[in-house]
Amino acid sequence: xxxxxxxxxxxxxxxxxxxxxxxxxxxxxxxxxxxxxxxxxxxxxxxxxxxxxxxxxxxxxxxxxxxxxxxxxxxxxxxxxxxxxxxxxxxxxxxxxxxxxxxxxxxxxxxxxxxxxxxxxxxxxxxxxxxxxxxxxxxxxxxxxxxxxxxxxxxxxxxxxxxxxxxxxxxxxxxxxxxxxxxxxxxxxxxxxxxxxxxxxxxxxxxxxxxxxxxxxxxxxxxxxxxxxxxxxxxxxxxxxxxxxxxxxxxxxxxxxxxxxxxxxxxxxxxxxxxxxxxxxxxxxxxxxxxxxxxxxxxxxxxxxxxxxxxxxxxxxxxxxxxxxxxxxxxxxxxx
Numbered sequence: 001x002x003x004x005x006x007x008x009x010x011x012x013x014x015x016x017x018x019x020x021x022x023x024x025x026x027x028x029x030x031x032x033x034x035x036x037x038x039x040x041x042x043x044x045x046x047x048x049x050x051x052x053x054x055x056x057x058x059x060x061x062x063x064x065x066x067x068x069x070x071x072x073x074x075x076x077x078x079x080x081x082x083x084x085x086x087x088x089x090x091x092x093x094x095x096x097x098x099x100x101x102x103x104x105x106x107x108x109x110x111x112x113x114x115x116x117x118x119x120x121x122x123x124x125x126x127x128x129x130x131x132x133x134x135x136x137x138x139x140x141x142x143x144x145x146x147x148x149x150x151x152x153x154x155x156x157x158x159x160x161x162x163x164x165x166x167x168x169x170x171x172x173x174x175x176x177x178x179x180x181x182x183x184x185x186x187x188x189x190x191x192x193x194x195x196x197x198x199x200x201x202x203x204x205x206x207x208x209x210x211x212x213x214x215x216x217x218x219x220x221x222x223x224x225x226x227x228x229x230x231x232x233x234x235x236x237x238x239x240x241x242x243x244x245x246x247x248x249x250x251x252x253x254x255x256x257x258x259x260x261x262x263x264x265x266x267x268x269x270x271x272x273x274x275x276x277x278x279x280x281x282x283x284x285x286x287x288x289x290x291x292x293x294x295x296x297x298x299x300x301x302x303x304x305x306x307x308x309x310x311x312x313x314x315x316x317x318x319x320x321x322x323x324x325x326x327x328x329x330x331x332x333x334x335x336x
Contacts (some may be wrong), residue, residue: 001129001191003274004231004254008306012299013061013129014331016324017256019054019315020066023321024232026053037076037082041067047116048123055128060306060327062129064121065185067113068134069196072177073144075109076101092147095166103177106275107184114188121189129192132185136173136197136236137215144170153199157172160178160211167211175215179222182232186223192231194217198313202240206240220251233276237313247273259294259312263301274306279327281311287323295330 003013021027027310030050034040040045051066072090073273074080078101079091093101107114121130142156160167182193200212216234223230235256236246243265247255257277269275285295298309309331315324 001231002203003285003308004192004233007273009336010273010303012303012307012309012331012334012336014309014328015060015062015064015131016054016311016315018316019058019060019064020050021315023315023319023324024053024057026050026057034172037068038071038080041071042112044112044115044119044292046120047113051120052123055124058324060128062131062288063124063177064194065113065117065120065129067116067133069133069140069198070143071110071113072106072134072140072174072181075106075181075263076103076173076177077105078281087149090143090147093144093170093204095163098166098170098173101173103106103171103173103180106177106180110181110184111268114184117185117188117190130190131233132182132190132193134178134181134193134195134230135172135199136212137178138203138211139173139197139199140178141167141170141201141211152202154319156199157202157207160207168208169209171215174220175222177217182219182223182230183226186227186230190236192253193223194233194235195252197234197236200236200242201240205242208239211237212236213246214332215251216250224251224282237275243269254306254308257312259313264299266302267305270305272308274308275302276308276310278310278312281313281316281319284311284315284319284327287320287326291323291326292330295327299331303334 027050034046047066051063055063070080081089131289142153145159146155198214220232224311232252233254234250237258254274254276257275259278259280279294283291
């Protein structure tokens, strides 16, 4: 939490996006017990267990709530399911159904997730930061329009161009739902929250401002109206030059950077706001010199300012545990 406040004098904190997941054998065993993926997200006992697994194994400085960005449409009454080998599959929405989306049961539906947050805060050491999260409205909306992920989220892009008024209604509903969800997580014990905009990179400048920047700006404003000192991390993956000004426009306290960002540009951003990232997850798969080189580039270029060492996106199931241990050992050995 010190880093998000701008401090960079202490040890370098480290955690990984998707750090609780299929690369861990203990996760796979718990997943079998749970049944479906959503059943695991909505089972506080098991969700706490898998959230703590990487903390127990690696001693990360932050635990991130085990859940999924698509619990929001699920809580809004949209049919959501996860199929092995296919990922998330959703009931699609259109011009006719969007106005009928109702958030009246939102927090009641998400009560098990909020219970997980409460339990985690009780079980985690005080020094371990507890992070909650949600998906950004644009990214969540892309799945609701297409019914699944696509290479460039073309269905949502086309829908937003052909039916901007209807799409705005959908985004506005997701802003309200996401704000309420993040406020509830913070009140349940989360120290900070992260907003994942995994598909922000597919939009042009005007669309990016309308569908990514403004909705996140509104979420941040809504959360801070209720919790003035709320700490919020923004992660608009892959947006390149659009990173410049994103934090100022949205009001987030920290920027998550993906691995495509040049180090010099990352330094410029870091001069204005704390940053998080940005090791290529494929280097973590490769291990050896490829991993060490990626780690060293971050340590040599980004440790003169506030930094949380992390990946540039989520860890993948193919990642060897030994490579995670290699990364942690190298980061922990670093001295400013």
